[in-house]
Amino acid sequence: MTRIYLESGLKRVFACSLEWPGWCRSGKSEEQAIENLMHYVPRYAVVAGRAGLAFEPGEPEVVERLKGGATTDFGAPEKEPVAxxxxxxxxxxxxxxxxxxxxxxxxxxxxxxxxxxxxxxxxxxxxxxxxxxxxxxxxxxxxxxxxxxxxxxxxxxxxxxxxxxxxxxxxxxxxxxxxxxxxxxxxxxxxxxxxxxxxxxxxxxxxx
CATH class of the missing domain: 1.20.1270 (Substrate Binding Domain Of Dnak; Chain:A; Domain 2)
Known part of the structure; x- marks a missing residue:
């Protein structure tokens, strides 16, 4: 299981991992954002490997949803999850x-x-x-x-x-x-x- 949170603006949604900073991708919907996040598993694995960490994420589980703003729609995640x-x-x-x-x-x-x-x-x-x-x-x-x-x-x-x-x-x-x-x-x-x-x-x- 990989805990993620979603940050949703009016036009864009970010899906971000809680445990792996920087592993965060966007899409036009929650489903597309999560799909894009998982598509980047091999690329983020390079980052984790450089840090000396094993990266074996499981299925994503949404644990929090945040309301984004103008920055979200512009293309950057701007909200802090509770964690x-x-x-x-x-x-x-x-x-x-x-x-x-x-x-x-x-x-x-x-x-x-x-x-x-x-x-x-x-x-x-x-x-x-x-x-x-x-x-x-x-x-x-x-x-x-x-x-x-x-x-x-x-x-x-x-x-x-x-x-x-x-x-x-x-x-x-x-x-x-x-x-x-x-x-x-x-x-x-x-x-x-x-x-x-x-x-x-x-x-x-x-x-x-």
Whole structure:
């Protein structure tokens, strides 16, 4: 059994795993979102494997339904499931951060292997490689602010890596509920990892 939650907007539904941050896909209906989520099992297995974790998900079981908003329909999951407000022990926090770091590593490797000009979408749109990288890293910097990690715009790859290391250190600590920021630690991990993987997989698909 794989516990998932659904976040539904007016036009789009996200199906997201509770236990595996970043494993989250969307569709036009609940059924399509769940189908797309399961279709990505082999691709997420690469992430879990890089983190040193066995990934053998069972049948999906919906344990929570959330009402999404404009961000949901725009294409990003924006709601925190109830589980993200529960205490997080040291082992669970370390596991989540390992998955986030695995996503970062795989994204950087994919960038290095991808052409600058990526295949356009069916309507002729889509960012090329450098613009996609800039989008991901800037969004990540803004997400980190929700965990109290504040860095100015990057001037180098070392600046980005310093932010990532600080964010991983913050999110890798046990959490018992005393949190002064907008997003819970687990949701920060979830949002960062999802965004990195979403564009990693897009880059892979548009490089083919």
């Amino acid at each position: 993200d407000h529960a205490a997080v022990g040291a082992e669970a926090a370390a596991r989540d951060v390992a998955l986030m770091r695995a996503a970062w590593q795989l994204f950087d490797e994919t960038v290095a292997l991808s052409p600058e000009e990526l295949r356009k979408g069916p309507r002729g749109g889509g960012r090329d490689r450098t613009k996609m990288v800039d989008h991901v890293t800037e969004a990540e910097r803004n997400y980190a602010r929700q965990a109290g990690v504040r860095h100015p715009p990057y001037k180098s790859g070392a600046d980005r890596d310093a932010m990532r290391d600080e964010l991983a250190a913050v999110l890798g600590r046990p959490w018992q509920g005393a949190w002064d920021f907008k997003w819970t630690p687990r949701y920060v991990v979830r949002r960062v990892t999802w965004h990195v993987l979403d564009h990693l997989w897009e880059m892979e698909d548009r490089s083919a």
